[in-house]
Amino acid sequence: MKKALKIIGRILLVILIVIVLLIAGLAVSRLIGKAVNSRTPEGGINETMFADINGTKQWINIYGQDKDNPVMLYLHGGPGTATSWLDWSILRTLSKDYTIVDWDQRGFGHNYPDYAEDAMPTAETFMQDGLEMTDFLREHLGKDKITLMGHSWGSIYASNLALEYPEKYDAVVAMSLMVDMPESKETFKKWALEQSADDPELHALAEKLDPSMIVVTEEQEDILNRLDAEYNYTDDYFKDADLNLAAALWFNPNCTLAQQMRGLGMSQEYVDYQLKLIGGERCTIAFPMVQSLSLKDRTTYEVPYYVIMGDKDHGSIDTVEEAASYFEKVNAPDKEMYYIDGGHVAPLLKNELAEYIHQIALKMYNS
Numbered sequence: 001m002k003k004a005l006k007i008i009g010r011i012l013l014v015i016l017i018v019i020v021l022l023i024a025g026l027a028v029s030r031l032i033g034k035a036v037n038s039r040t041p042e043g044g045i046n047e048t049m050f051a052d053i054n055g056t057k058q059w060i061n062i063y064g065q066d067k068d069n070p071v072m073l074y075l076h077g078g079p080g081t082a083t084s085w086l087d088w089s090i091l092r093t094l095s096k097d098y099t100i101v102d103w104d105q106r107g108f109g110h111n112y113p114d115y116a117e118d119a120m121p122t123a124e125t126f127m128q129d130g131l132e133m134t135d136f137l138r139e140h141l142g143k144d145k146i147t148l149m150g151h152s153w154g155s156i157y158a159s160n161l162a163l164e165y166p167e168k169y170d171a172v173v174a175m176s177l178m179v180d181m182p183e184s185k186e187t188f189k190k191w192a193l194e195q196s197a198d199d200p201e202l203h204a205l206a207e208k209l210d211p212s213m214i215v216v217t218e219e220q221e222d223i224l225n226r227l228d229a230e231y232n233y234t235d236d237y238f239k240d241a242d243l244n245l246a247a248a249l250w251f252n253p254n255c256t257l258a259q260q261m262r263g264l265g266m267s268q269e270y271v272d273y274q275l276k277l278i279g280g281e282r283c284t285i286a287f288p289m290v291q292s293l294s295l296k297d298r299t300t301y302e303v304p305y306y307v308i309m310g311d312k313d314h315g316s317i318d319t320v321e322e323a324a325s326y327f328e329k330v331n332a333p334d335k336e337m338y339y340i341d342g343g344h345v346a347p348l349l350k351n352e353l354a355e356y357i358h359q360i361a362l363k364m365y366n367s
Contacts, residue, residue: 026250033251037088041065045099048254050110053132054125059084059110060133061254062141063092064099070170070365071137071146072098072357075105075130075154077176079120079286080274082109083348085255085263086237089248093354097361098147101137102254105129107277110259112270120277120285123292130161134168147364149173149357151348152318153290159305160293166302171364173357175308175347177323180296181287185211188227188316195231202230214291215284224316233312233343240342241349295326304334306360308353310346311339318344334363 040046050057082104107117150158155174192206262270279285
């Protein structure tokens with residue numbers, strides 16, 4: 001018996017040692033990886049700071065391989081879905097052509113909890129933030145104009161900034177473009193009706209959709225969720241990405257583990273904060289604010305306008321069909337629409353993004 005206990009004790013000790021060594025190895029690899037990714041490229045730039053913007057502090061990381069490159073400001077989605085916990089590796093794929101500015105918008109991401117908001121900012125506040133961030137970057141980096149690149153909510157945000165202040169920008173790149181919420185829902189309803197032609201139950205649900213409702217009822221929310229789950233392609237970040245996002249998470253040079261856990265939705269406190277600001281599950285505050293920036297009747301741009309869409313993006317807040325229809329109406333010095341295989345998040349997950357941005361840079365600066 002004693003001999004057996006000794007053997008079990010030794011086995012447990014070996015297991016404990018192995019676990020400790022694995023944890024230590026992971027910790028050391030993270031430290032080394034973060035140190036490597038924190039380096040500034042020769043002749044380039046790598047700065048992280050909290051900028052004073054419109055009465056609060058807002059986090060940015062500025063990264064580029066050549067200080068002489070044009071500057072691109074990235075506007076994340078949401079509102080409130082800061083993605084700096086992951087997107088650094090995606091944005092760095094663009095750094096041969098642009099100095100990239102990763103920005104956590106007011107109250108979110110790195111700005112939480114020290115610079116949290118008590119209520120969802122208004123459209124006017126967001127627009128003033130965008131203007132002040134633009135002017136800060138132009139002065140800080142010595143550029144007359146910058147390029148805007150926005151995803152989802154960031155696409156309608158970027159488009160409005162360029163429409164209002166065209167003298168400050170040289171182009172807009174709108175990914176997973178939002179145009180107008182009732183129009184999006186109308187297009188989504190048409191899509192759902194077509195797809196459910198052979199399914200009486202789901203077809204009946206699609207017929208009940210009311211596209212005019214920006215703030216939806218619980219019944220409408222349930223219908224949207226059911227149809228969205230059935231007929232809209234849902235990107236799996238880690239499965240669909242061309243980059244190794246697990247490695248990007250572990251070796252993120254700009255985030256602590258706690259910040260990354262918040263980004264992954266593992267912090268209930270942060271999730272509750274986000275839901276509070278957007279007005280709960282049905283976005284009772286955020287969606288009317290977004291709708292106030294509708295692009296439906298605003299199609300004339302003084303700067304080049306580029307759209308990148310997932311070809312399977314058929315959601316209720318934006319659809320590839322609606323984006324294509326809007327794009328056809330756009331009048332701009334130059335315009336082009338690009339497609340990437342996937343859904344709403346696809347433009348941020350695929351290598352084609354860097355290829356398309358390179359093509360845009362060649363058109364903009366080497367023509």
